[in-house]
Amino acid sequence: MSFSLNGAEVSLPGGTSLLLALREYGLNGPKLGCGEEACGACHVLVDGVSLPSCALPVEAVAGKSVTTLEGLGSAEHPHPLQTAFLEEQAGQCAYCLSGIMISAAALLARGPRPSEAAVREALQPHLCRCHSHNRILRAVMRAIA
């Protein structure tokens, strides 16, 4: 199955979820948390839309553009969200943060200065069981300020 992954063309075997295909490919950002589209840990951008990748067949992204945490930014060139999350120390275990930053990135790309309510709504699919929610909200608000 061919698609663009973090800006490069790849071809990954089908017959599996996008999440497991990405992890099998060697990516660490997207995480398995449930496989039932209920926790948000596995979110990736598909043509700019934040979607759970755990129940999405690889076939569904053929010819599309997929972005994972690794494609947002790097230690050398961090995405503004990654910078803001570091500045706010937003997280504890950080298992949830890849998916959360992906949804926040999709929201940011949609238009300038979303309200805090819009940020909460965008993050509603995501669980954070360390309960760092308020820091995460602050980090996203900081990144869009």
Place this chain on the structure above:
Amino acid sequence: MNLAFHGTADDKPRLPGSLHVNRMLSQWLEFSAEGFVTARPGKVELGQGILTALSQIVAEELDVALARVRLLPATTGTSPNEAVTSGSLSVQESGMALRHASADARGIFLSVISQRSGVSPEDIRVEDGAFIGPAGPLGSYWELAGQGLLEAEASPDARPKAPGARRLAGTSQPRLDLPAKLFGQGRFIHDLRLPGMLHARMIRPPAPGATLIDLAPTDARLVRDGGFLAVLAATEAEAERAAGRLRPRWSPGTGLPENTEAWLRAAPGEDSVVEARGETAPATITREFHRPYFTHASVGLCCAVALWEGATVQVWSHTQGPYNLRADLAKALKLPPENIVVRHAEGAGCYGHNGADDVALDAALCARAVPGTPVRALWTRAEELAYGPQSPAMLVRVEATTDEAGLITHWASHVRSNGHSGRPGRGAVATLLAAPWIEGGQPMPASINPPVAGGGGAQRNAIPGYDFPNLYVGLTRITDMPIRTSALRGLGALIHVWAIESVMDELAERAGMDPVEYRLRHLSDPRARVVLEKAADMAGWPGEGMGVAVARYKNLGAWCAVVARVEAEERVRCRHLWIAADMGEVINPDGAVNQLEGGALHGVSVALHERTRHDGTRIISDSWAEYPVLRFADVPAVTTALIQRPDERPLGAGEASMAPAIAAIAGGIFSALGTRPRRLPFTPENL
């Protein structure tokens, strides 16, 4: 407390924290010629930021830059045995050990350099690891790294810095592990990919007590040991598919109680007296409180990797206690412990004894079938929610007697609960999930309660912190264990603090007094008074929909007061929490606030959402849809104040706020609705 459960060194002079039972400096610290120092704590990173706090302590006492400190993940055989990372004790046990060891190490290097150079120690200062005399540099840790200077027992005479001289401990340093996690650099155990690694998925009996009758032939790579079933495959996707294709037949299980509350009242147990002083008297009021089972529900899935070579096995695990896990792996696998190496690797957030240890045995059993090949075992969401240890359902009865002024003269309470600890490594029989099912496995032992001096389990915080002249606290540890129970953040405190504070509120109302004022009338503990007054002050107490609670965690940890403001429409929502906490010396204030807020919001989730549901056969809340938890839309604002006391012993932050948050929400519900909750969670059906 953890150390109560393992080795002692009682004939030796007392050393701080875990240093007492791991006395060699070289167990803890090692300098390298390249200019860094390796510290080996036996405590592990659970997402709580302990590695950062410990690094700060080491850098502080050695007088080196923080960036020079490298912490090794705990590994059996090489790291000191610090039992379990739990109970909010890591700074007390590991931090105080490393502080003392580092101060001692600094002193040893100082005296060697002083003797060598002839410069008196008072004239030498240490700057980022360099020892500098009046005429310039005299040497460094790095230069003397290979000399074996740390091959010595720690001296009880070492003197860490005075609180006023600290420059790093007590400051909000950023988390050292966070950047790698924010950039997807593969720091989680889930990201560990060993060459040739196979993936395993387990197939569990559908109900407790069910046994395997037969299994249709399969083309899957099957691992079977008694009733333990798993499949192996080259990829995760294939392993999932293979597991889904297996068609085992199981006997019906042994059954679960239909009604937990009725079962709690009637189940057989062991009675004990937790505390008794003074007399008993006829009760002015009697109240009962019930909480259901609930569970850890980490966002991550339990994971382990194992690799057998000959008669030895290495296991990578996000366990809280590598040595304890090793002890139970040894029992289950019938191996000497020396043949097992447990290496800690970071997992998702850990809030108590979850399935981390269980999956380590799963991985070891699977990997035994393919010697020389690493195997990664991963749980499913259903296993997380329904097969991992649950926090036990509990029932508490409180009787209180007041005088003419409405003040409390007698207090009696009784709790009925399963034990709150089924942790591995503490008994004769392994307590890992798969252990009873494998060939020759022994039944799962009933969980126990640590003693009160160690913080207690079911009885944790059952003893009120108020000055009641007459007190009786009783405990029945239920010895039937239809659902496997163990430690989850707060343990018994979650129900006791709520029960105590609810009765305080009710008696305050009868006495015609404000709830804060009423508490203060019964509270002589000065540090408890300070946090209570602070939280009330921050919140602008009293107010519509507000409730308040105060407790000292475990009666020997941090003091914490919480005011909650709730709104009740078709259901209850918590809108704001004000937290004031005194945890003595704070190593990393931002980390402490993060932990306190996380604990309090975890309390909101437990108060308003969480409940493990079961029918007469099995746990049925095995998906996120069936086990709802707090999400962004319902997260309240949180305002936190630390009462910092740099001269006092450090106490943990992770658990202190959770029980008071639950209790404060209950009080807020009364203020908003006029109903006093008696059952958790505080959902419309329970109110």
